[in-house]
Amino acid sequence: MRTLVLNAGYEPLAVVSFKRALVLVMNDKATVIEHITDNPVWGTDGAHDRPAVIILTRYVRVPGGRTVPVTRRGVLRRDGHRCAYCAKAASTIDHVLPRSRGGADSWENLVACCLKCNNLKSDRTPQEMGWDLRFLPGAPRGAQWTVRGTDRTDPAWEPYLELAA
Numbered sequence: 001m002r003t004l005v006l007n008a009g010y011e012p013l014a015v016v017s018f019k020r021a022l023v024l025v026m027n028d029k030a031t032v033i034e035h036i037t038d039n040p041v042w043g044t045d046g047a048h049d050r051p052a053v054i055i056l057t058r059y060v061r062v063p064g065g066r067t068v069p070v071t072r073r074g075v076l077r078r079d080g081h082r083c084a085y086c087a088k089a090a091s092t093i094d095h096v097l098p099r100s101r102g103g104a105d106s107w108e109n110l111v112a113c114c115l116k117c118n119n120l121k122s123d124r125t126p127q128e129m130g131w132d133l134r135f136l137p138g139a140p141r142g143a144q145w146t147v148r149g150t151d152r153t154d155p156a157w158e159p160y161l162e163l164a165a
């Protein structure tokens with residue numbers, strides 16, 4: 001059981017254990033805005049509803065902005081496991097500008113790719129192949145990407161995550 005923590009401006013900030021969330025609430029650092037009522041926690045002073053979503057009482061500044069590290073899994077997830085060239089099911093990733101020609105390991109230069117297109121393309125560019133990218137690749141945005149732990153979403157969190165996406 002985990003709790004979504006929102007910044008005072010309602011943007012998703014973190015996912016913590018409900019115990020940690022209760023401590024924040026008891027110290028007046030946060031207020032509960034969504035409860036899970038069917039599974040209370042028993043403390044020395046009786047039953048507490050499990051907090052599903054809490055909001056901080058004071059705004060917390062997040063240092064350094066939110067960058068999502070590039071991973072193979074992340075690229076496949078961003079592109080919906082569909083080939084960026086032919087839209088068929090993709091299990092590999094392709095460097096749009098091949099690595100052998102200076103292409104970077106970046107969100108902008110990596111796309112999901114099916115095995116067939118990957119083999120055909122090899123170390124050529126899409127232009128040389130006469131292929132078009134179905135979309136312009138870039139870093140993913142939204143709380144599902146930038147807040148650790150939100151990929152396994154609680155239904156009670158969804159309205160708050162959508163708000164931020």
Ligand SMILES: [Zn+2]
Binds near residue numbers: 085114115
């Ligand atoms: Zn393909």
